[in-house]
Amino acid sequence: MMHDISDTALWVTVYRAMETARPDAIFRDPYAEHLAGERGRSIVDALPQVRDRAWTMIVRTAVFDELILDAVRVKQAELVV
Secondary structure (H helix, E strand, O other), X not given: OOOOOHHHHHHHHHHHHHHHHOOOOXXXXXXXXXXXXXXXXXXXXXXXXXXXOHHHHHHHHHHHXXXXXXXXXXXXXXXXX
């Protein structure tokens, strides 16, 4: 399953890929599927409850994406960490 903290990024990237694949997606991430890779998919597959709860992370991701876009476009942030 998970070996270190960086695996959580792969886990979330799988959620981004899942949302991107939906015809009514609230966001699109054309890189997510590739970035998640086999490791990300194996993490999600090993945790049976995570697919049912994916919507919570997908909504959180959409909100964070909007906050970051606002910071860059409106507030003209030059760096996002």
